[in-house]
Amino acid sequence: MIQFENVCKRYGKATVIDDLSLTVEEGQFVVLIGPSGCGKTTTLKMINRLIEPDKGRIFVNGSDITRVNAVALRRTIGYVIQQIGLFPNMTVGQNISVVPKLLRYTNAQCDEITRSLLQLVDMDYDVYAHKYPSELSGGQQQRIGVLRALAASPPIVLMDEPFGALDPITREALQEEIKKIQRKLKKTIIFVTHDMDEALRLADTIVFMNGGRVVQIASPEEMLRNPKEDIIKNFMGKRISKVDYNSLLAADIMRASVLKVHKTKLTLECVDLMNRRQVNTLLVVDDDERFLGIVTIDDIKKHGRAGKEIGDLVSTETSVIGAGDSAKEAFERLVDSRSGYVVVKHPNDTVAGLITKTSMVKAMAEAMWGEQE
């Protein structure tokens, strides 16, 4: 278990960590995320005392880390960084067994560790153990970087944007591997990233930081559902549902541009208009733009005579809904209506728009996947 108690850190006048308190449970995969300069890397590096806090205390498994010699402390905490930092003068095997060697393990033990760890990432001992880092690909190098951190079986591993410099495919493969390793070896992992996808994929708990403070601590699921502040929403981008389905209104799913005609329009004019605009229905309004009813091309054909005013032909047997009614209700009306559309009215009876099956589907698509091109 790792605990931060009211930790502060400033560089000159800039406050990097502002009264941070945080608890990380054993065996958790905790991802620190936030915009650059939010203090996530500083937080990480304070755990292995690469950076010392100005105020506050940090405990690892109940003991204050300032009571332990920094070098001894670091040997019990794995550390992986973005620049990888494998020692180019040492072979893969030597790199992996650096910490065990520092802890005076025997050669046989070191060799055993190297073998079993390489197996963990499906790298053949005979092929890779005696190669130098410069002979490996970036992804392979970082695998070794991770193994080096695991070599002395530290219960805690710190990872500072470890996959940030890798190409997306390699990154994904390594994310999967590290998650697998964490589950298998039950490590406590503190992982810094600025990539929300990565955080969502890996974390048991996401700690979102900004301006040296914790904004929200939550599981990925919870953070997706209830992001606490706008900055988190922005970070989530399109992954987050921008629309609350229950609060969706009829007005949100309608088509606002509809063909309206005044009741005094004559029948032939209307037929001509319908022909030109390729529609079979017109919404008829009065002097105050209030909705009177609809006229279909069939109505005109059946009952209309040339030169008559359209107002006499309106049918009021249409589904109508208020703009402020819920989208769900509008949906139900739409399904029930035989005409395939629902007219949306403002409270003052003027026409707001029309809900058709097309407008409905479009609105739902937008809610699910964001604004469509």
Added chain:
Amino acid sequence: MPVRFDLMIDHLTIVAVATAFSVVIGIALGVAAYWFKYLERIILGFSDTVQTIPSLALLSLLMIVFGLGNKTLIIGLVLYALLPIVRNTFTGISGLAPHLREAAKGMGMSKIQVLVKVELPLAFPLIFSGIKIAVVTSLGIAVMGVLIGAGGLGYPIYRGIQTRNSALILSGAVPVVLLALIFDYGMSKIEYMLTKRAKNKNEKERTTCETNLSA
């Protein structure tokens, strides 16, 4: 102790003449090494070797061939000054981003035009730094000219050592050291300005690229 301005001028003249020759020859050899791959090893190897030979040894060997006097000293200085100029010309040109060369070629420039209008101007800050090293080294080595009958500030130093006269040594040594420091300082300043200008240009290019990308 009189300040021997005449000797200072002598000294500077010898170094100036030698530097003029070594700049022309050095840049030419640097370009040749870049143009003709098979000459690269020979030219760079030759200038490297010459630099390795102890100066007294080189000067006295040259004296056997060319006799006593300023001419021999100048030849020696030219040989010594070659390495920094050749090497910096070569690395300066071959270190340029290939896209610059391609762009120049694409605009229809000939090999010579690419060299004169693109490669040499862009490599110039580095070439200049080579010239600086050549000048400062030459100022020091020219002191040895006195041993092969050439003029300059070496004379009072040598006489001073022979007669154990520190004042006499100083009358030669102080101007030599001052000249070396002044040239080192002044030319470093120019070099810094040249590199900064080149860097600024690059920076500007990069920002325009970025703006275009983000636009």
Added chain:
Amino acid sequence: MTFMAKNSGLIINETLNHMRLVGISTLFGLMISVPLGILLSRRRRAAKYVLALVGTVQTIPGLVLLGFAMIVFGIGSKPAIVVLTLYAILPALRNTYTGITEVDPGCIESAKGIGMSNIQTLLKVELPLALPSIVGGLRMSVIYIISWATLAGLVGAGGLGDLIWTGLATYENNFILTGAILAAVMALASGALIGLLQNIMTPRGLKVRR
């Protein structure tokens, strides 16, 4: 050939003398410059000034320094060794400094982060990675010193310069040729030899590529 036979004792003697001067001052130079270079890599702000100062000393012509050293220390090996040591310092110092400061910061952060103490980081990571650069500096130092050591004859320290001086003073070209060629060969051979050493001392991991 008769010249060689007649003077073989002198030639061998001065060659060995030259080597002795070079060997001793190189050793002193390294003993000063490597620890100082390591120290400077820990004190980067001071490093700028120290390197500038040592660089300035380097611009003083050998003849001048030698003259002063003679006035201070008298005739013999002593002034020569003092001056040559001074000349040996700069290249080795600068290369030790840059060699260490140019080690990938990621390596150093990892070294610290996985629990190496400062001295372990220096011995296991920084120095091995800086070694090629340090040996490169050593090569330059040795070449400089062999060159300036030819002037040691002026202050009575002997060496191959003595042969050249004798030749210059007596217009005896054989002396000049022998001294100059031997000095040149010595410089070239040491350069090549140390270059080889540099290659050997470069960690294999820095040479192999994928």
